[in-house]
Structure formats: structure tokens, C-alpha cells
Amino acid sequence: xxxxxxxxxxxxxxxxxxxxxxxxxxxxxxxxxWYRQDPGMGLRLIYYSASxxxxxxxxxxxxxxxxxxxxxxxxxxxxxxxPSQTSVYFCASIDGQAYGYTFGSGxxxxxx
Amino acid sequence: KQEVTxxxxxxxxxxxxxxxxxxxxxxxxxxNLQWFRQDPGKGxxxxxxxxxxxxxxxSGRLNAxxxxxxxxxxxxxxxxxxGDSATYLCAVRAAGNKLTFGGGTRVLVKx
Numbered sequence: 001x002x003x004x005x006x007x008x009x010x011x012x013x014x015x016x017x018x019x020x021x022x023x024x025x026x027x028x029x030x031x032x033x034w035y036r037q038d039p040g041m042g043l044r045l046i047y048y049s050a051s052x053x054x055x056x057x058x059x060x061x062x063x064x065x066x067x068x069x070x071x072x073x074x075x076x077x078x079x080x081x082x083p084s085q086t087s088v089y090f091c092a093s094i095d096g097q098a099y100g101y102t103f104g105s106g107x108x109x110x111x112x
Numbered sequence: 113k114q115e116v117t118x119x120x121x122x123x124x125x126x127x128x129x130x131x132x133x134x135x136x137x138x139x140x141x142x143x144n145l146q147w148f149r150q151d152p153g154k155g156x157x158x159x160x161x162x163x164x165x166x167x168x169x170x171s172g173r174l175n176a177x178x179x180x181x182x183x184x185x186x187x188x189x190x191x192x193x194x195g196d197s198a199t200y201l202c203a204v205r206a207a208g209n210k211l212t213f214g215g216g217t218r219v220l221v222k223x
Binding site: 033040042043045048058090092099100101102103104105106108 | 144146148153154155156157158161201203205210211213214215216
């Protein structure tokens, strides 16, 4: 089915470990986004990529890096995980201005 | 900076009652507004998308209105069912293709 696929769905990390969250979309969308969702804070934008080859910081970029590998894939990397990065991470994509966003099912990350 | 507010934060109604969920935003310079549904532990499912030039959108029992000048949108769900229990999020899209979310309204429909 067409959509946004995120892997892994669940992950537990120890403080200081690194990992990469993967996101891929098969809708040929130009723009891709990473959000985190925390209780009481809502969804906040971490990084986005308006088009292949470009990335920009969102509202809460500290502690994260991203790579727009190609038009389909947009990864989020935690270089040295911290407990404050415990959250649910969502990837999303969109095409033109007139269209809505499509979200992945999320990655639940716990940092202990 | 765009701010999106959803009131109420939680809502409990008996089955069959109509639901009215409110969303307000501070900057009227938006491209569109999108309503999402989120079930516990799940991702976001898009319900309705309203372009800035539109006044409303309908899909089945769902109807969303948009008053851009006053910075308001309302989601109506007719004849609520227990399966409508979820959190409903509104989000506005503005320049830079950025989406700003409200805090959500948690809905419980009691049988």
C-alpha cells in the first residue's frame, strides 16, 4: 500500500548510544518531515527536507541529524541518545501546496 | 509565530450525540488546515483537508468548517459512535510547508 513507512516501530536505547530512524515514502512526494510527540507538548517539528538534497532545522533540532538519502528516504539520527529524547517519532511527507500530509505509524523510542 | 489551540482538551459524550471540536489559530496566512485522528499508540490518520479558499469540507458523518479571517475551524461529527473515541488534532500549514499542530481534543463516546 502506498504511504510512509517507518522503521523500527519500537526501540530501547541506553544513554549515549546512537541510532538511526528510517523513513521511506512511495508517493513520489518532494517534502519530508520528522516530528516528535510528547505528552502535553503536542507534535513538534525536528527537521524537514523541502526537496531532495535540502534539509532544514525545525523547532527542536538539537541532538539530531538528518539525511535525505534520495527522494524516497529521509533518516533521523541520534548521535548520543539522552533520556530527554524518549518520545514517539513520526515521519511525514507531502507533495504540492494544495495537498495534505501523510504520516507514518511512528517509532516509539525509550532512552534509559 | 503561528499558535494553534484546541478547545476543549477532552470531551465525553453519550453515543448518538453530535460532537463539536474547535480549533483556533493566530496567523490567518495559511495554505490549508488539516484534521487528523489519532488512536492510542497509533499514528495520525488524515480526516479532512480544507484549503484556505474553502469554507468547508465533508466526508460521511464528518464536516469541517474554516473561517480564515477569524482564525477558526470546527469539526462536526454527527451521531457519534463508540468507535469515534480517539484524539482529534488540527494542524495548519503556512509558508515554508510547515505544519503547526494544536494540542488535540481527546474524545470519549460512551455506549
